[in-house]
Amino acid sequence: MIRYSLKCENDHSFDSWFASVEAFEKLHAAGMVACAVCGSAHVQKALMTPSVRSARKFAAGHEPEPDQAANGASAPTKSENAAHPLSKPQNAAEELFDAMRRTVEENSDYVGGDFAAxxxxxxxxxxxxxxxxxxxxxxxxxxxxxxGIPVTPLPILSKRKRN
Structure with missing residues (x-):
């Protein structure tokens, strides 16, 4: 697994995990990597810092996988996953956004690309x-x-398009 820091055309930054460099490139080329905030498919890799082991982890024998170290990414530990699962909101703003998304989805019908019609x-x-x-x-x-048709843009992706 490899984690990339990504940035969309609207300057939103977010992280996403991919099975490999090739998997990212394939998904990106197909327009299937979208901003987690606004849904824009115009996404590029952001500047990333390499993953560096602390002296404490080195002494404890925590070795990163060779391909992860080469790509500047490290897999989260089980305790990190438990503390920060990727599917859960990480802060108050994300919790509010998630609640808004759920409310819209529960109280309206999804019509996909037929919305305007x-x-x-x-x-x-x-x-x-x-x-x-x-x-x-x-x-x-x-x-x-x-x-004169009242509509409101929402920063919500369909379930199919969510990372």
Whole structure:
């Protein structure tokens, strides 16, 4: 496993684990690596510091895996995983964001890329009104607003697109 520090076009920084350098490159090339904050797929590796063993770990015999040491990454220990599981919010801001995401997902229907069409159909009275969330290009979201259709951009990725 290798951990990369990543940064999106909106200057959000986040870390993500990958099976290998090749796995990162393949996922990145396919546009499947997205910002954990805003969902942007325009992500690049951020400047990283190499993983350095402390004298205490060296004395205790904790050797990093050779390929991890070469890549400047180290795997978390079991105690580090227990203290900071990747699937759990790490601070108050992440907890609030996670609660907002859960509330939206539990109280609205996910319509995916059909968001703009569904919103227009509901606004025109062709479909019953309900709370929906989904995906739309920025230009389409602006067009909805210009048409008087109330929409709000949310920094939420579909479950399929989450890292």
């Amino acid at each position: 569904e919103a227009r159909a509901m606004h025109a009275g062709e479909k019953p009104e309900r709370s929906i969330h989904g995906e739309a290009p920025l230009s389409e979201a602006k067009a909805l607003l210009e048409e």
